[in-house]
Amino acid sequence: MLRPIIDQVLAGGRINGRQFLLLADKADLHQLGIMANAIRKRLHPEPVVTYVIDRNINYTDICVSACKFCAFFKAPEDNSGVVLSNEELGKKIRETLELGGTQILLQGGLHPDKPLAYYEDMLRFMKTTGIHVHGFSPPEICHFAELSGLSTREVLQRLMAAGLDSMPGGGAEILSDRVRQMLAPRKCSADRWIEVMEEAHGLGMRTTATMMFGHVETMEERLEHLQRLRDLQDRTGGFTAFIPWPFQPDNTALAAAVPIDKTSGYSYLRMLALSRIFLDNFDNIQASWVTQGPKIAQVSLFFGANDFGSTMIEENVVAAAGVHFRLSEEEIRRLVTDAGFTPRQRLMDYTPA
Numbered sequence: 001m002l003r004p005i006i007d008q009v010l011a012g013g014r015i016n017g018r019q020f021l022l023l024a025d026k027a028d029l030h031q032l033g034i035m036a037n038a039i040r041k042r043l044h045p046e047p048v049v050t051y052v053i054d055r056n057i058n059y060t061d062i063c064v065s066a067c068k069f070c071a072f073f074k075a076p077e078d079n080s081g082v083v084l085s086n087e088e089l090g091k092k093i094r095e096t097l098e099l100g101g102t103q104i105l106l107q108g109g110l111h112p113d114k115p116l117a118y119y120e121d122m123l124r125f126m127k128t129t130g131i132h133v134h135g136f137s138p139p140e141i142c143h144f145a146e147l148s149g150l151s152t153r154e155v156l157q158r159l160m161a162a163g164l165d166s167m168p169g170g171g172a173e174i175l176s177d178r179v180r181q182m183l184a185p186r187k188c189s190a191d192r193w194i195e196v197m198e199e200a201h202g203l204g205m206r207t208t209a210t211m212m213f214g215h216v217e218t219m220e221e222r223l224e225h226l227q228r229l230r231d232l233q234d235r236t237g238g239f240t241a242f243i244p245w246p247f248q249p250d251n252t253a254l255a256a257a258v259p260i261d262k263t264s265g266y267s268y269l270r271m272l273a274l275s276r277i278f279l280d281n282f283d284n285i286q287a288s289w290v291t292q293g294p295k296i297a298q299v300s301l302f303f304g305a306n307d308f309g310s311t312m313i314e315e316n317v318v319a320a321a322g323v324h325f326r327l328s329e330e331e332i333r334r335l336v337t338d339a340g341f342t343p344r345q346r347l348m349d350y351t352p353a
Contacts, residue, residue: 056312059108144159156199234281241286245288
């Protein structure tokens with residue numbers, strides 16, 4: 001039953017949704033690994049694994065979205081919520097540059113009161129340091145548009161003019177409206193997430209794409225997510241990479257309401273390989289050592305991943321869910337080398353640093 005699909009993948013063919021679901025149901029981990037690794041080798045024949053040195057700066061934890069999967073946010077009425085000052089931003093950026101960092105991953109909660117000009121001023125200040133700003137996400141762009149009365153395209157144009165260089169794929173979770181209504185009904189719809197990304201690509205901006213899985217979604221909804229991404233990449237070619245990572249249930253409202261087990265390393269590797277097989281038009285797949293730890297991330301290099309992600313000088317959202325893996329650049333390079341690959345520092349667009 002699986003042999004024709006395996007042969008098709010190994011020959012460089014594209015699978016459809018029905019074949020994806022068959023692989024997800026019937027293929028064993030070894031079979032998925034062989035296919036994913038073959039695709040990885042075809043796209044990246046040299047045994048190189050890339051990584052980026054950056055810092056994840058959350059400019060505020062105040063958020064009106066109140067996503068059930070998030071342990072990081074503070075409600076607007078919570079006096080413990082914070083908004084970083086330019087002085088604090090500057091200190092974090094200087095520390096990043098001193099450690100060889102090349103970019104800042106800038107994201108925050110959906111603050112109810114800050115005007116678009118606030119974010120433009122923040123970007124202008126950050127760009128005085130010369131750092132690459134990989135910032136915001138489609139839900140943030142939609143939120144800024146709603147508060148400002150502008151279109152999301154106009155918001156993107158103004159942020160780019162102020163210094164926004166590229167955009168992360170945050171806020172995707174699962175691109176299925178059933179799931180989004182359960183997890184984050186105040187966030188933008190799946191269609192709007194895709195529309196904002198398409199607008200960004202049309203303006204010449206490169207972005208990444210993510211998927212948070214292992215909560216209330218079905219395998220069919222994971223497929224819907226991947227299909228939406230693949231279709232958009234066919235249209236624009238604007239995604240540089242895909243990063244799948246499993247939901248971290250600790251300290252979240254969702255896990256308090258619905259019993260959810262943490263995704264095992266076995267299940268993570270299966271989904272990683274399936275993603276690599278289906279997303280044949282994505283050049284890069286990133287391992288998630290932040291959620292899975294260094295050893296599973298190392299194994300993931302044989303299940304489709306060709307990128308080790310970021311050194312994550314600072315990370316707050318996953319840490320709020322009780323996960324505290326930390327890796328230095330030296331440790332990343334050692335893990336990659338021990339797996340038989342050559343580590344190479346990169347920039348956001350995957351050119352060498």
